[in-house]
Amino acid sequence: MRKYVGTTLIELLLYIGIVSVFLLALSSAWWMLSSAKNRNQVIEDVNQQSQAIVNLLNKEIRAASTLTSPANGTTSATLSLDAGATQIYLQSGDLYLKKGANAAVKLNSNFVSVSDFVVLNATSNSPKTLVTIEIQLTYKNPDGSREKTYSQRFYETISFR
């Protein structure tokens, strides 16, 4: 009689199976959450960098008197303002700001690299200079993690004041 009250082997196997499935689901969820957290951190870093760079470009362009390069209707990988007194350019995957004779300052963090920095002088016939900027930021991913592979392209147009 006691023999029949206890847990049968089948029941035990069933419980172990259910618990295993549950643990598997939990660990998968944990892994996905962990990946999502890492990816969101990467996206957040890239977005923050883009905002910082675009804000700085806004500030420099709006404070400038003249756009030295590129010429009207042309593109360049260097933004040169006020006869070269302010220059923003790409070098070895980093974006630099150079003011006069001062040393160039790197604008992006060590977490991201910059590519495709294209400046267009879209002024056309307007009395106010119009600059369109295209920039691509890529998260540096030295260990090659899939969730940390992220690149984003941003566009912004800024008019002289």
Add this chain to the structure above:
Amino acid sequence: MSVLISSKKYESISSIEVIIAVSIFTMVMLGVLVSILSVVNTGTDLSKSIKATYLAEEGFEVMMNKKMANWSNVADGTWGLQLQSNIWQRIANQDVVDSLTRQVTIQTISNDTATNTVRKKITSSVAWDVNKNFSPSVLVTNWYDPVVIAGPGDWDNPTSGNYLNLTGNMTVRGMLIDGNRMYIITSGNLFIYDYSNPNSPTLLFNLTISGPLNDIVKYDHYLYIASDSNTREFVVVDLNTSTPTVTTQSLHASFDLNQLTILNDHLFVARDAGGSVNEFEVYDLIDPTHPHLIGGYEVGYNVNDFVINGNYAYITIERTSQNLRVIDITDIHSPHVIQTISLPGAYNANKIIQAGNNIYVSRVSYARVNKYSATNPASLTWVADLTTGGAVNDMDKLPDDSRLFLAVASTTNSFQVVDISGTNFTIKKTLNIGVAATTVEYSVPDDMIFLGTALSTNEVFKITPALWQ
């Protein structure tokens, strides 16, 4: 006993309990999955949201910039924005960038005709995915419009109309617009118009001057006019007095003056040949009523025109060969030639204009404009020739060096617009005003062109660009 065993057996988990357990488990797992997906998508959403912000800002910046160029550019409607040949253009309805859809909607809020004040609302709306939208708005007015120096309109589609009927039967030989005055020289008259309202100029003075008159420039409160009248070839018009006073004098030597240019308080002149006189001369203007000769260069032939760029003057010579010379004026006391060129075709060189690093030369009785690169002034290089609708009497250009305007000696091709933005130049528009054009003058503040003719009435035409679409 068997009953007890049997009853224990039926106390185990029922089907309903299993279903409930599985349902609870499924719901919990579904909840966890949805939460995870939500977290996963957060980053992507944030990224698109930031992109949307940039695109919306771009919509404002482009529209506000276009508004500065011309108020008419902010026309009511729903638009997209697109770069075409590196210029932002409005396109119908919307534009799509990286799966984000942008619409710029412009709507008139109020229009006070009494004060000519128009208020418009610009909404730059960016939508992505499903039901995700960012729609900021700004209000703009045309208060800046009346005082802004308007940028050029669409000069590839200009229209012409009558503008001025000069007293008498006149041939317009030169025009100058300066502030609220328009000066027109003819064969023997100087007309001074009040140009405060460009659409309705009023005649202030009609002064008779011995001519024919060839060119007019303004220095401080004086007008200088070049004349063919020997011994009276240099005309000074004093504008300091309520009624302008005209004095004439011979400028160093009594040979026709063809062209005048003021640069850095110096007067540069080009004249006809005669004796051993320099045909290209430089004067200082310490005494503005009596320029003092400080340097010159003897060409040996009539100099029809010249243009100065940096330390070099490019002069056109009334000769069928060796008719373009480059003069180094680094030392204005001692100008000297550094290059002589024979233009293609055996025709005299006529007018010359510089745009960017290029110079353009028209010819006498020859329907061509020659383009030379002056990147190295000591070594001009031929770039291209343009066949025009007739010999070109005069040239002017847009300040951005994108278009050249030709006054053509042709009754059917009187005015031509030439695209000079590329290496080769092309005619974009030809206007037939039924008479040959003698002069052309582009007014930067008004974005209008005035075309002079030899008609007996309505000698001056006004040409206006189309509005940008």
